Amino acid sequence: MFKKFIPHFSEESAIDLGTANSLVYVRGQGIVIQEPSVVAVNQKTGQILSIGAEAKKMVGRTPGYIVANRPLVQGVISDFEVTEQMLKYFIEKAHKKRFILGSRPRVIVGIPCGVTEVEKKAVIDATKNAGASEVFLIEQPMAAAIGARLPVQEAGGNFIVDIGGGTTEVAVISLGGIVISKSLRIAGDKLNEDIIQFAQEEYKLLIGERTAEEIKIRIGSAYPLISARNLKEKIQKEQISNGTNGTKEKKVIPMRGRNLITGLPEEILISDGDARRAMEKSIKQIISEIKNTIEETPPELLADVMNSGIYLAGGGSLLRKLDVLVSKETKIPTKIIEDPMTAMVRGAGMVLENLDQLKETLVETEYLEPPK
Ligand SMILES: Nc1ncnc2c1ncn2[C@@H]1O[C@H](COP(=O)(O)OP(=O)(O)OP(=O)(O)O)[C@@H](O)[C@H]1O
Ligand SMILES: [Mg+2]
Numbered sequence: 001m002f003k004k005f006i007p008h009f010s011e012e013s014a015i016d017l018g019t020a021n022s023l024v025y026v027r028g029q030g031i032v033i034q035e036p037s038v039v040a041v042n043q044k045t046g047q048i049l050s051i052g053a054e055a056k057k058m059v060g061r062t063p064g065y066i067v068a069n070r071p072l073v074q075g076v077i078s079d080f081e082v083t084e085q086m087l088k089y090f091i092e093k094a095h096k097k098r099f100i101l102g103s104r105p106r107v108i109v110g111i112p113c114g115v116t117e118v119e120k121k122a123v124i125d126a127t128k129n130a131g132a133s134e135v136f137l138i139e140q141p142m143a144a145a146i147g148a149r150l151p152v153q154e155a156g157g158n159f160i161v162d163i164g165g166g167t168t169e170v171a172v173i174s175l176g177g178i179v180i181s182k183s184l185r186i187a188g189d190k191l192n193e194d195i196i197q198f199a200q201e202e203y204k205l206l207i208g209e210r211t212a213e214e215i216k217i218r219i220g221s222a223y224p225l226i227s228a229r230n231l232k233e234k235i236q237k238e239q240i241s242n243g244t245n246g247t248k249e250k251k252v253i254p255m256r257g258r259n260l261i262t263g264l265p266e267e268i269l270i271s272d273g274d275a276r277r278a279m280e281k282s283i284k285q286i287i288s289e290i291k292n293t294i295e296e297t298p299p300e301l302l303a304d305v306m307n308s309g310i311y312l313a314g315g316g317s318l319l320r321k322l323d324v325l326v327s328k329e330t331k332i333p334t335k336i337i338e339d340p341m342t343a344m345v346r347g348a349g350m351v352l353e354n355l356d357q358l359k360e361t362l363v364e365t366e367y368l369e370p371p372k
Contacts, residue, residue: 011105013094014348016140017087017123019072020165020189020315022052023342024094025349031342032094039082040068048082051089059210074166074185075112075140077122087130104133108348110140111363113169113181124365137363138351139178140164140344141171144313146361147347148337152176153360156308157301161290161326162344163316165189168286170293172301176360180296184289188316191216191279198278199255203268207257216319219251219272222283223321223328283322287329294330309333313340 012027017037024033035052042049043065050058058068071082095105107127111120120137127135141160142152150158150173158173165188171181195212199205251272259266290310294302310332312323317340327334337343351358 011095011103012107012352013091013105014108014110014143014345014352015087015090015127016110016143016345016348017072017083018164018344019070019075019167019187021341022086022090023345024090025345025352026094027349027352030349031345033090034342035090037070037072037086038068039071039086040066041082042066048085051086059208072166075164075169075183076115076119077126080122080126083122084126084129087126091127091131104131106134106136107132108136108138108352108362110143110344110348111137112167112183113139113141113171113178114183120363120365135365137365138348138361139171139181139363141169141181141313142173142178142361143345143347143351144337144340144343145171145173145311145347146350146358147343147345148311148313150308150311153357157297157304158308159293159297159305159310159332161310161312161317162314163187163286163312163319163322164314165316168289168314168316170289172293172297172305174301176358179298179301180293182289182293184285186282186285187314188216188319190282191220191316191319194278194282195220195275198274199257199268199270200260202274203255203266204260205255205257205266205268206260207255211256215253215255215270215275216279219253219270220275220279221272221320221322222276222279222325224276225251225272225320283319283325287326290326290330294332306332309335312336313343315341 014025016023022035022037023031026032036056038055039051040049040055040058055068071079071086077083109123109127111123124135141162144162145152145158145160152158152173153176155175160171162169168184168187172179192209192212195215196207199207252269254267255270256267310326317336323334323336351361
């Protein structure tokens with residue numbers, strides 16, 4: 001038995017402290033915060049100017065001394081003080097400062113697989129300093145799998161790939177534990193960087209990160225798009241005949257930036273094919289990470305996975321046709337879980353609400369000691 005039980009307590013929350021987005025789930029209320037993990041800081045004074053959605057609006061638009069930065073890099077805390085301030089802001093907003101009057105919330109925070117003890121301690125300390133009374137940790141793919149209602153506690157194998165902003169986590173879960181996991185520091189944000197680099201190399205055009213992300217979301221895909229006959233897309237597109245195999249769809253959108261040679265603003269049309277070419281190398285690396293995990297999966301569990309399939313979670317899984325490519329490359333059916341960007345925090349919230357059944361899925365920490 002666990003030494004300490006967590007009593008059912010009203011001020012409890014689950015937090016997905018992501019590289020790109022942070023979410024807070026409050027017990028009994030559901031998701032109350034979903035904001036970018038961005039903090040705007042005045043470098044002259046060190047003062048924090050805004051956090052979350054407000055701060056994201058400032059990215060790339062601020063005068064030089066105001067920097068909008070992300071305190072997490074590749075899923076782990078890189079700026080401790082700023083992370084603490086961001087967490088404090090989210091926790092207070094989520095609990096409407098009620099806990100200040102007395103009870104401080106107990107919090108479950110998602111962490112990437114395979115982080116060091118020092119990195120775990122940084123998450124616990126930052127969350128405690130931000131106002132939590134006790135902090136429990138859960139590995140993000142485990143929480144995402146629970147959020148997707150996969151049977152994580154059964155003897156079968158569950159294969160989950162969480163493609164976030166900073167990391168791609170691949171995990172095989174069985175009997176309430178992670179049997180094998182791999183973490184790759186290539187995910188959605190790297191795809192944005194790839195598009196920035198492509199624009200620069202191919203067109204000598206300097207574009208911002210927000211523009212690159214918009215291109216990825218509006219026309220990006222991992223595999224050629226074959227349109228259904230009646231696809232009603234609003235964005236500008238050209239139809240190109242693709243012989244007898246139906247119609248190959250080409251999406252084109254304008255990309256605005258500054259010409260690096262003339263220094264003047266310029267608009268160039270970018271197609272889905274260009275975007276795919278830009279992101280190809282990184283996507284291949286994500287696919288190889290999945291394949292490497294498959295190779296290391298014990299055969300019995302792999303037999304289960306061949307049946308149940310590969311589940312994709314995280315915002316990066318929304319890249320068009322990524323599921324098709326994963327399925328084609330691995331020969332295993334692949335599905336995107338429902339609402340992939342909120343699955344982690346919903347899963348951690350389910351653990352809060354069903355602690356007696358699910359506490360074995362938490363990571364051992366000072367608060368949660370191993371069974372005797
Ligand atoms: N429709 C979409 N198509 C492609 N990518 C998308 C889409 N929507 C969001 N993304 C990408 O998903 C990423 C953010 O996903 P998510 O919120 O799951 O990451 P995170 O949890 O903050 O990061 P991490 O888990 O790595 O710490 C961003 O890179 C974003 O560009
Ligand atoms: Mg994440």
